Each structure stands twice: as structure tokens, then as C-alpha cells.
Amino acid sequence: MRYLMLVLGTPHDPDLRPEEFEAAPPIEEWVGRHYGSGAAVIGDRLRPAEDAVGVRVRGGKVLVTDGPFSETKETIAGFDVLEAPDLDTAIAIASEHPMAYGGAIELHPAWPLDLDGS
Amino acid sequence: MTDPSRAVEDAFRTEWGRVLGAVARSTGDLDLAEESAQEAFATALRTWGRDGVPERPGAWLTTTARRHAIDVLRRRRVEAERVAASGRLGERVDPGPRAGDATADPVVEQVAVGLDDGAWDLDDPDGDLLRLLFTCCHPALPAEARVALTLRSLTGMTTAQVARAFLVPEATMAQRLVRAKRRIRATGITFRVPPAELRAERVVGVLAVLYVLFTEGYDAWAEPADVVEGSAERRALADVAVRLARLAARLLDDEPEARGLLALLLLQHARRDERVGPDGATRTLAEQDRARWRHDEIAEGLAELEAALAVGRPGPYQVQAAVAALHDEAPDADATDWPQILGLYDVLLDLTGSPVVALNRAVAVAEVHGAHAGLAAVDAVGDDPALAGYHLLPAVRAELLVRAGRPTDAAVDLRRALALVDREGDRRLLERRLAGITAPPGT
Numbered sequence: 001m002r003y004l005m006l007v008l009g010t011p012h013d014p015d016l017r018p019e020e021f022e023a024a025p026p027i028e029e030w031v032g033r034h035y036g037s038g039a040a041v042i043g044d045r046l047r048p049a050e051d052a053v054g055v056r057v058r059g060g061k062v063l064v065t066d067g068p069f070s071e072t073k074e075t076i077a078g079f080d081v082l083e084a085p086d087l088d089t090a091i092a093i094a095s096e097h098p099m100a101y102g103g104a105i106e107l108h109p110a111w112p113l114d115l116d117g118s
Numbered sequence: 119m120t121d122p123s124r125a126v127e128d129a130f131r132t133e134w135g136r137v138l139g140a141v142a143r144s145t146g147d148l149d150l151a152e153e154s155a156q157e158a159f160a161t162a163l164r165t166w167g168r169d170g171v172p173e174r175p176g177a178w179l180t181t182t183a184r185r186h187a188i189d190v191l192r193r194r195r196v197e198a199e200r201v202a203a204s205g206r207l208g209e210r211v212d213p214g215p216r217a218g219d220a221t222a223d224p225v226v227e228q229v230a231v232g233l234d235d236g237a238w239d240l241d242d243p244d245g246d247l248l249r250l251l252f253t254c255c256h257p258a259l260p261a262e263a264r265v266a267l268t269l270r271s272l273t274g275m276t277t278a279q280v281a282r283a284f285l286v287p288e289a290t291m292a293q294r295l296v297r298a299k300r301r302i303r304a305t306g307i308t309f310r311v312p313p314a315e316l317r318a319e320r321v322v323g324v325l326a327v328l329y330v331l332f333t334e335g336y337d338a339w340a341e342p343a344d345v346v347e348g349s350a351e352r353r354a355l356a357d358v359a360v361r362l363a364r365l366a367a368r369l370l371d372d373e374p375e376a377r378g379l380l381a382l383l384l385l386q387h388a389r390r391d392e393r394v395g396p397d398g399a400t401r402t403l404a405e406q407d408r409a410r411w412r413h414d415e416i417a418e419g420l421a422e423l424e425a426a427l428a429v430g431r432p433g434p435y436q437v438q439a440a441v442a443a444l445h446d447e448a449p450d451a452d453a454t455d456w457p458q459i460l461g462l463y464d465v466l467l468d469l470t471g472s473p474v475v476a477l478n479r480a481v482a483v484a485e486v487h488g489a490h491a492g493l494a495a496v497d498a499v500g501d502d503p504a505l506a507g508y509h510l511l512p513a514v515r516a517e518l519l520v521r522a523g524r525p526t527d528a529a530v531d532l533r534r535a536l537a538l539v540d541r542e543g544d545r546r547l548l549e550r551r552l553a554g555i556t557a558p559p560g561t
Contacts, residue, residue: 003306086306086308087258088307088310
């Protein structure tokens with residue numbers, strides 16, 4: 001199974017515990033372990049939403065916008081693509097990420113086009 | 119000689135989950151596992167009368183289910199390969215990703231795993247049950263689906279039976295189950311015991327599902343069965359939950375909380391026959407006839423609790439079971455060891471921080487330190503938003519106000535409780551209390 005792991009900043013989360021974030025394992029350790037094992041395939045930090053570029057085609061014209069993008073309370077701070085045998089393995093990997101302590105992680109299962117709609 | 123249809127019935131009770139779990143683990147497909155288990159039991163009904171009951175019914179049923187699953191998988195593989203082949207013949211200009219690559223087809227991959235003999239280890243039925251239990255209670259599934267899926271998969275209750283027990287239309291329950299199974303496939307939940315670092319919290323999750331199931335059934339024992347729809351089905355859930363807790367305690371024998379949950383359920387369930395009076399009103403513990411409690415079940419619960427506590431890792435279920443044990447052991451209500459119950463509620467509040475626990479603790483405070491202290495403890499949690507709308511908050515307060523000699527204030531709280539209550543048994547109890555307060559003296 002392939003998962004897109006979104007790394008979110010959640011500054012308004014009332015349950016955030018800064019002291020737990022402080023004590024979380026450093027990102028270098030996570031990267032070393034999971035890119036080293038091949039569980040993480042590709043990933044990066046992302047620039048803030050103000051630097052994002054929107055692209056859409058309407059009426060045959062390419063419209064490029066500079067925002068505003070999703071006005072949520074969360075920001076997408078980074079992403080990684082995981083290759084894991086199952087969800088529990090992906091959850092275990094995600095729960096070791098420092099931003100699981102200091103923000104939130106979302107695991108999005110890949111949905112390959114050749115699946116029969118399930 | 120064994121009655122064959124009776125033997126199938128017995129096997130259904132004890133083996134359904136194992137048969138289903140074996141196919142689910144080997145194929146990763148819960149729908150196929152259900153279908154195959156059904157097929158195996160149908161075959162047993164047809165043939166056990168003619169050929170005799172097999173020596174090991176569980177192994178016979180699993181083998182039969184396995185054969186059916188393999189047949190289905192073979193047919194699927196043939197179909198998938200036929201589709202792939204016709205795709206290759208089409209030879210479109212844009213081949214698209216992985217088009218025509220039959221070996222990478224997920225259906226074929228899954229079929230290959232299911233057909234692999236190594237995937238079928240028949241000697242670990244308990245392991246299959248445990249994996250099934252963890253899967254059905256997976257936290258990535260919606261809470262109500264976990265309960266339904268556990269019932270359907272571990273006990274073999276039909277969708278219609280599960281629907282009746284939860285008072286929802288069968289179509290709603292069917293959809294809930296279909297969605298849960300779809301989510302298992304889509305998110306990559308596999309039939310496994312969770313990795314070590316997640317195991318402890320997953321055990322908590324499994325036990326929580328069983329406790330919800332029990333509560334759903336046990337609440338119905340405090341209602342007038344003749345007027346409340348679906349009472350018999352809901353009451354039966356409590357019994358099912360006890361069976362599942364017994365199973366969980368055996369499978370998770372290194373987890374004292376699993377045993378603590380079993381003890382708690384046994385010690386509460388033992389009082390079921392006395393929970394509602396002939397007037398259909400819920401009975402308080404003090405009103406129940408203790409001779410009619412099931413003393414064999416209490417004995418079993420006490421033994422389980424003792425074994426759990428001996429491990430030396432207490433948790434919320436063990437502490438709640440200890441409270442239930444003190445109630446069960448008191449020969450009458452006046453003999454209840456309230457100081458010790460209060461001490462246990464202090465521990466439980468520390469462990470859980472739950473406002474419902476704080477409310478129960480307030481009752482113990484009143485018993486030990488008097489109504490005024492109890493009222494202060496109630497009012498200390500009275501503003502908790504989690505208790506807003508909970509009828510037992512004003513109901514407990516009213517009870518303590520009566521004891522404190524403030525019947526007028528108690529009547530106000532009783533009316534508040536009556537406006538919130540949604541359980542018929544509790545409603546009748548509250549009405550009787552209110553009538554007792556407002557009746558003119560001497561009548």
C-alpha cells in the first residue's frame with residue numbers, strides 16, 4: 001500500500017502540548033530511519049501557502065492564481081510518500097514523526113486508477 | 119448419538135469467528151470470509167446428518183470454508199486474466215499506467231496470496247480470532263461500525279439481528295457494515311495483531327467496544343421489557359458481550375484489564391433479574407432482592423477480579439470491577455463498604471478524569487460524609503459540559519437534597535431530570551420519587 005502522508009501544522013489545536021513536541025525525536029532521526037529502510041519513498045518540506053500557485057482550466061483557458069487557498073486552520077507543512085504493507089505499519093511510522101506531536105499527520109491511502117472502484 | 123442439527127448449532131456458537139477469521143486472514147477479504155463461513159455451515163447442515171458429525175467440527179468447517187474461498191479466488195483469477203487479455207487485444211494507442219500488465223493486477227495479487235498454501239495455517243484458531251477482533255475494533259473505523267462489525271464477525275449474528283438490537287432499520291445496518299468493510303480494504307487495514315508500539319492502546323480500544331456492547335444490553339435490563347421496543351434483542355447483547363469478554367480475557371491473557379473487564383461484566387450482569395420492578399421502574403441497588411442475584415456468576419467474577427489484580431497492573435476496568443464486587447458482596451445495602459468504594463472512586467477518577475465517574479464518586483461521598491458533602495461534590499462537576507443533558511446529574515442531586523431535608527429543591531431537580539430522561543425505567547423511577555415528595559403528608 002502506498003500512502004501520501006501530509007504533515008500538518010495545527011496552531012489552533014487546543015490539545016497541543018509544546019513540552020511533548022520539545023521532547024519528540026528529531027526529524028533527522030525519522031528521515032534517517034524511514035528513508036533508510038525504504039518505507040518512505042519521497043517527501044519534502046513545503047513553502048507556506050502564500051507561495052503556492054493555483055492552476056485550473058476553465059472554458060479552455062489556463063487560469064493561474066496566487067491564492068487564496070484552503071482557508072483552514074491547518075497548514076500543509078510537508079509531505080512524504082510511504083510504502084507500507086498495511087495501515088498499522090503506516091500509523092506506526094507516522095506516530096514517530098515529530099509533527100505528530102507538534103501538529104498532525106494525515107495518511108491518505110493511494111487509490112490507483114486500475115482499481116475496480118472499491 | 120449426537121443430534122446433527124444441534125451439533126451444527128453448537129459449532130456455530132463456538133466456531134463461527136474462527137472459521138471466518140481463518141479465511142479473512144488468508145485472503146484479506148472479509149466479504150469472502152463471511153460468504154465462505156456461511157457456505158461451510160450450510161454444507162454442515164446438509165451433510166452431518168448423513169455422514170455423521172466430524173471429530174473436530176472446527177477444523178472440518180474451516181477446511182470446507184477454505185475450499186469454497188479457493189474456488190471463488192480461482193474464478194476471480196480466471197476472470198481477471200480474461201479481462202486483462204481482452205485489454206491487450208484492444209491495443210489502444212495510449213496504454214496508460216500498467217494497462218495489460220496482468221501480474222500487477224491487484225485482484226490477481228490478492229488471489230495469489232489466498233491460493234498460497236502457506237497462508238493457511240489451521241493450527242492457530244485463537245490467533246485468527248484475536249486478529250479478527252483487533253481488525254473489527256480498529257480505530258480507523260467509525261465507532262458504531264466497530265461494534266456492529268464485531269457482532270457480525272465474531273458471533274455470526276446476522277445483519278438483521280444486529281440491526282434489531284441497535285433499533286435501526288436493517289438497510290441502515292447493512293450499509294454501515296458495507297462501508298466499514300470498504301474502508302478496511304481502502305485504507306489498508308489488514309488482519310493482524312497490531313505492532314508492539316500500538317498494541318496497548320489497541321487493547322484499550324477492543325475492550326471499549328465490548329464495554330459499549332455490554333452497556334447497550336445491560337441498560338435494557340433496567341427497562342420494562344413489555345413496553346420498550348426490541349428489549350429482548352438488546353438484553354441478549356449483554357450476554358453476547360460477556361461471552362466476547364470471556365474470549366478476550368483468554369486471548370489477551372497478558373492483559374489484566376481484559377480480565378478486569380470480564381470481572382466487571384460478570385459482577386454487574388449477575389444482578390440483571392432484579393434491575394426493574396413489577397411497575398416497570400428501574401430499581402436502585404438498595405431496592406433489589408439480593409437473593410435473586412446470580413451468585414454463581416458473582417463467584418466467577420470475584421475469581422476473575424482476584425486473578426487480574428494479582429498481576430499488579432490495575433486499570434479502570436479492574437477498579438470498576440472492585441466497586442461492583444463490594445456491592446455484590448454486601449449481604450444488604452446497609453452493609454455496603456462505602457468508605458472503600460469511595461477510595462476506589464478516588465483512584466478511578468485519577469485514572470480516567472471522567473465527569474461521570476466524578477458523579478458516581480459524589481454518591482459515595484454522600485454515603486460516607488453525609489448529604490451536604492455529597493451535594494458539594496455533585497455541584498463541583500455540575501457545570502461540566504460533558505454532563506449537560508445527562509438525566510442522572512439532577513436525579514442524583516435530587517436524591518441528596520431529599521436526604522438533606524430540602525424536598526422543595528429536590529422536586530425542582532426531579533422535574534429537570536424528567537425533562538432529560540430517555541429511558542422508560544428511569545422515567546418511572548423519577549416519577550415515583552416526585553410523587554413521593556409532592557404528595558400531601560398523611561396520604
